[in-house]
Amino acid sequence: MPDSDPDAWVKELRERAGLSQAAFARRLGVRQQTVSEWETGRYAPRGASLTVLRLLEEEVAPYDASPPEEEEAPGEGEAP
Numbered sequence: 001m002p003d004s005d006p007d008a009w010v011k012e013l014r015e016r017a018g019l020s021q022a023a024f025a026r027r028l029g030v031r032q033q034t035v036s037e038w039e040t041g042r043y044a045p046r047g048a049s050l051t052v053l054r055l056l057e058e059e060v061a062p063y064d065a066s067p068p069e070e071e072e073a074p075g076e077g078e079a080p
Contacts, residue, residue: 006038006041006045007038007039007040007041010035010038010039010045010053011039013053013056013057013060014035014039016060017056017060021035021036021039027056028049028052028053028056029052030049034049
């Protein structure tokens with residue numbers, strides 16, 4: 001979690017996971033209002049919630065990587 005902007009980190013993580021606040025809350029075992037409060041900066045996640053968020057971040061991370069660029073085989077894409 002970035003120390004400078006934890007609320008943006010939570011929202012970005014939720015969006016990367018492709019979840020609504022309600023679905024994200026269910027996945028974490030917290031209320032939707034709690035997720036909203038984290039995202040608005042009213043409260044910061046702590047304790048077990050922070051641990052679960054970090055685990056979720058590790059789970060989502062492989063899907064953030066760009067797919068490797070495919071190289072054209074020699075002769076492909078050339079006009080005959």
